[in-house]
Amino acid sequence: MTTVKGNTLELDDIQAAALEPRPTPYAGSYLALRVDDRRQGRELLRRLTPILDPVATFDPQRQVSLAVALSFQGLKALDVPAESLATFPPEFQEGMAARAAELGDVGDSAPENWEGPLGSEDVHLVLAALAPDDARLETIVLLARDALRDLPGVVPIWQQDVHVGPDEKEPFGFRDSIGQPAIEGTGIPGTNRQEVPLKAGEFVLGYEDETGGIEDIPQPEVLGRNGTYVVFRKLHTRVAQFRRYIRDRAKDPADEELIAAKFVGRWPSGAPLSLAPDKDDPELGADPARNNDFMYGDDPQGLKCPVGAHARRMNPRDAVVTGEARLHRMIRRGTTYGPPLPKGEVEDDGADRGIMFAFVGAHLARQFEFVQRQWLNDGKFIGAPEERDPLVGGNADGQFTVPREPIRRRFKGLPPFVVNRGGEYCFMPGLSALRWIADLDT
Known part of the structure; x- marks a missing residue:
């Protein structure tokens, strides 16, 4: 554990996009960049930092934001000193593709099947822009692209546009991004009044967390403090297959809706x-x-809600050992991409549609990786070790049990309804850290 100055959140140094909730509806865009020239990469950070809103001055009325995050390979490309790189956690240093077996990214979701350049060592910087509509999104995207002007050593290599409509539904047709935690010291309310606010150190580096201590942070302190980790994953959804699976096992339309809700x-x-x-x-x-x-x-x-249902697995609340769920709590920012499959359609139209999943938290291993490995891809904690999450557990001929009296209902032969098309582990530095990296002289 690390001892650092003060435990009052420095909201003027934390990127707003890390903690602030998103507007509804909204439009957004992810842009991945490769840094071929470290000095030009640092110049980009120097240009971007003044247009990044900290939590302290974020305008909830305007609801426009830009975020900057860096992969471990990106930090190396910017020539962050080796002694600093060594202080990042091993899972971040390895990157998502190298952790595929741990995460259950196998079969169709294996890195060799990912959308390029995701999974390669070329994803160095990720910019995420967000706004309530396309017009305001274009404004922030233009600012980001203007910062790239005359910097041929920083190359855009991938872009994914995303959106959420007024109904906030994801491709399967369910309202999403409902459960968000309250975080001490932010003034941002959570969405469950029965959940006590979590310690800030669960989501921002350099502060006390739920264990009562302060986790070791990247060094020097200016680099690690007020930063957080971000995981992004492009999850392709097989909506038509999901609908067919449910329809073929339902007695009638009402039962069809009930089965899907139980999943x-x-x-x-x-x-x-x-x-x-x-x-x-x-x-x-x-x-x-x-x-x-x-x-x-x-x-x-x-x-009422099956113990193996997707939402309950993601956050079992008080259904696990007291306090345990709080150690694995995450900020989740699910965002849709691609056109919706028309209502009632059960044949795949070939369109790419899905969810850009984003995790924000201070503990990659204890939060994202634990939930992925233990709660989504394993059923031991619910007494069903052979069952995975019925939606995103990467099932290959999986099964799912719906408790019911007098006789439970069991669904077998589940195919993978969600396929990972790639992603990366990134570090979202505080504003002081971005300036520190920009001012490196190596």
Whole structure:
């Protein structure tokens, strides 16, 4: 553990995009860059830093943001000193592709099947722009591209445009990004009034976390403090296959909707099964004061929400050992890409559609990797070691159990409904750290 100055959050140094919630609706864009010239890469950081909003001055009315994150290979390309590079955690140094076996990225999701250049050593910087509409997004994208002017040593190599409509639904047709944690010292409310705010050190480096200590941070302190880690994954969704699987096993349209809700843990409107176990409640689903205000402790057998449902696996709340869920809590920023599959269509139209998943947190291994490995890809913690997450667990002939009285309902032969097309582990530095990197003289 590290001892550092003060434990009051320095909101004027933390990139706003790390902690601030997103607008609804919104449009966004991810841009990956390769740094061929370290001095030009540093110049880009020098130009970008003044246009990055810190949490302290973020305008929730304008809701326009730009974020800058760097991979380990990006830090190397910028010639960050070796003694500093060595202080980053090993999983970050290895990168996502090297961790594929740990993450369950096998078969169609294996790195050899990823969309290039994802998974290569060429992804150095990732810029993420976000705005409530396309017009305002274009403004921030133009600022970023203007910063790239006359810097031929920094090359754009990949771009993914994303969007979320007013209904906030992901490609499978379910309202998404509902559950977000409250974080001490930020003033940003969480979405579950029954959840005590988490320590800031769970999400920002250099502060006390839920273990009561302060995790070691990259050195020197100016580099690590106020930074965080970001994981992004391009998850292709096989929507038509999901619909066919459910339809072929349902008794009628109402049963079809119920089965899909049991897989997800929520109804399409966003209403949770824990509060609406029998049928959808659009009014509940649309109410941000109620649609995440629940726990699972009163449903130990999963009769309302299956213990293996996707939402419950991602955040089991009070259904696991007291306090354990808090050690693995994440900020999740799911964003859709591609056109929606028309309602009722069960044949694949060949379009690429899916979710740009983004994780934000201070502990790659304890948060993202643990949840991916132990809660999504393994069922031991729910007493079903042979079962994976029915949506994103990378099933190959998997199964999923829906508890029911008098007889449970079991679904077999699940194919992988979500395929990872690539991603990376990135470090989102504080503003002081970006200036420190920009001012390196090597």
